[in-house]
Amino acid sequence: EVQLVESGGGLEQPGGSLRLSCAASGFTFTNYEMNWVRQAPGKGLEWVAYISSSAGSIYYADSVKGRFTISRDNAKNSLYMQMNSLRAEDTAVYYCARGWKYFDYWGQGTLVTVSS
Amino acid sequence: EIVMTQSPATLSVSPGERATLSCRASQSVSSNLAWYQQKPGQAPRLLMYDTSTRATGVPARFSGSGSGTEFTLTISSLQSEDFAVYYCQQCNNWPRTFGQGTKVEIK
Numbered sequence: 258e259v260q261l262v263e264s265g266g267g268l269e270q271p272g273g274s275l276r277l278s279c280a281a282s283g284f285t286f287t288n289y290e291m292n293w294v295r296q297a298p299g300k301g302l303e304w305v306a307y308i309s310s311s312a313g314s315i316y317y318a319d320s321v322k323g324r325f326t327i328s329r330d331n332a333k334n335s336l337y338m339q340m341n342s343l344r345a346e347d348t349a350v351y352y353c354a355r356g357w358k359y360f361d362y363w364g365q366g367t368l369v370t371v372s373s
Numbered sequence: 374e375i376v377m378t379q380s381p382a383t384l385s386v387s388p389g390e391r392a393t394l395s396c397r398a399s400q401s402v403s404s405n406l407a408w409y410q411q412k413p414g415q416a417p418r419l420l421m422y423d424t425s426t427r428a429t430g431v432p433a434r435f436s437g438s439g440s441g442t443e444f445t446l447t448i449s450s451l452q453s454e455d456f457a458v459y460y461c462q463q464c465n466n467w468p469r470t471f472g473q474g475t476k477v478e479i480k
Contacts, residue, residue: 303471316468352416352417359407360419363417363418
């Protein structure tokens with residue numbers, strides 16, 4: 258069974274940093290592209306970042322470019338998101354999601370709240 | 374960036390009735406469109422990809438159609454478990470973009 262489990266969310270002050278993790282199991286992680294998608298409270302879905310299976314290709318949404326860094330450790334079956342210079346508008350549930358075109362498996366999400 | 378626009382924002386439907394959800398792209402995405410279902414407190418679930426291919430385990434009452442800039446998700450006979458928010462997503466260009474969602478509620 259495919260499982261994606263996010264962790265690392267929490268309350269952080271504006272300008273602060275957080276590192277999200279996503280532990281993958283039930284599939285060959287090294288063969289799949291991965292993404293972070295977020296959802297602000299009561300709002301829709303926003304794709305945030307993509308990383309190819311080998312980490313050779315990485316894309317970001319303009320809203321996070323230069324502040325967030327996506328990475329992966331294939332030996333640990335894990336996906337990461339380093340989030341720096343956090344803003345109030347980054348408050349959201351962050352999901353890791355598998356896929357390149359469409360996202361066929363999603364984690365349960367981790368809540369990031371940016372507030373003073 | 375491709376802007377995805379869904380209509381209507383809310384659709385009130387009685388159980389057993391047909392529901393038709395629309396999604397429009399600001400430029401052609403060919404057939405590279407996906408649909409997701411999200412229930413309160415849950416992660417989104419992939420329903421449809423490549424416009425009309427049902428994801429694993431998705432019932433046949435869900436169907437997708439369209440190409441280019443106009444797409445439709447049809448639920449032929451709404452069941453209680455289908456009341457949720459539905460999002461379209463274009464898979465043709467980066468950044469991947471979603472519509473704002475259509476909430477299907479019980480009439």
